[in-house]
Amino acid sequence: MDVSLDFKYTEGEAQAYQGLGFCEEKVSNKYEAMARLETANDKATEGGLEKIKNEILRDLVRVY
Helix, strand or coil: CHHHHHCCCHHHHHHHHHHHHHHHHHCCCHHHHHHHHHHHHHHHHHHCCHHHHHHHHHHHHHHC
């Protein structure tokens, strides 16, 4: 996450937030998981990353 932020690497940021959301989901923190995945979705949208965005949206629907 830190490296992605330092180098303005949007794809890395989106994937990092997606991973954080997945971790939060696994420990039953649903609201934190939703927040992380929504941020990941925003980053993917910002970067025009359609493939990653579809994966994030799939995860987000599962958490909802």
